[in-house]
Amino acid sequence: MEKHWEETEDHLDERIDSRISMAGVIDVLKRDIGDDTSILTNWKVRTIDYSGDKIKITSTTGEELEADKCVISVSAKIMQTNVIQFVPELSQKKIDAFNMVGLERAVKLLIKFKKNVWPEKLQSLICADCDIPEMWFREFEINENEKHWVAVCYCMSESADKIV
Numbered sequence: 001m002e003k004h005w006e007e008t009e010d011h012l013d014e015r016i017d018s019r020i021s022m023a024g025v026i027d028v029l030k031r032d033i034g035d036d037t038s039i040l041t042n043w044k045v046r047t048i049d050y051s052g053d054k055i056k057i058t059s060t061t062g063e064e065l066e067a068d069k070c071v072i073s074v075s076a077k078i079m080q081t082n083v084i085q086f087v088p089e090l091s092q093k094k095i096d097a098f099n100m101v102g103l104e105r106a107v108k109l110l111i112k113f114k115k116n117v118w119p120e121k122l123q124s125l126i127c128a129d130c131d132i133p134e135m136w137f138r139e140f141e142i143n144e145n146e147k148h149w150v151a152v153c154y155c156m157s158e159s160a161d162k163i164v
Helices: 022-033 076-080 092-099 157-163
Strands: 045-049 055-059 064-067 085-087 106-113 124-126 134-143 146-156
Touching: 076 092, 106 157, 146 157
Parallel strands: 045 085
Antiparallel strands: 045 055, 055 064, 106 146, 124 134, 134 146
């Protein structure tokens, strides 16, 4: 897989083609975790009972699974509103950690150009006191005859409210 951000970086970042959906991310996870691993998406969990030797996971429709290990990926809001019941209950320390996570508006703008309009080696730009405080710049080769340049603009909180 292609490394990105910097050619010299030694992190094991994966670059997945931007035309691939989240299915591409799941495929990479399955490859790295192992073929005997189940990854379920859009499977709404009601209860996770980790009190026994096996973890018992129950969906909102009553379907049940058993597993040796379980990883869930849900928003902080789901954890803050106790939509998922844990048996035994999570520790107060974990509950407090989830409750510290703020959920403010975030906006990501992708602006596509037919030619490069920024300096050639520019990767990113941070302007903390601007309405769009962070921008990343990338070149994408669509095919051997066509390239696009994309500016990814990211802002949160008050900056995002102004954009909206």
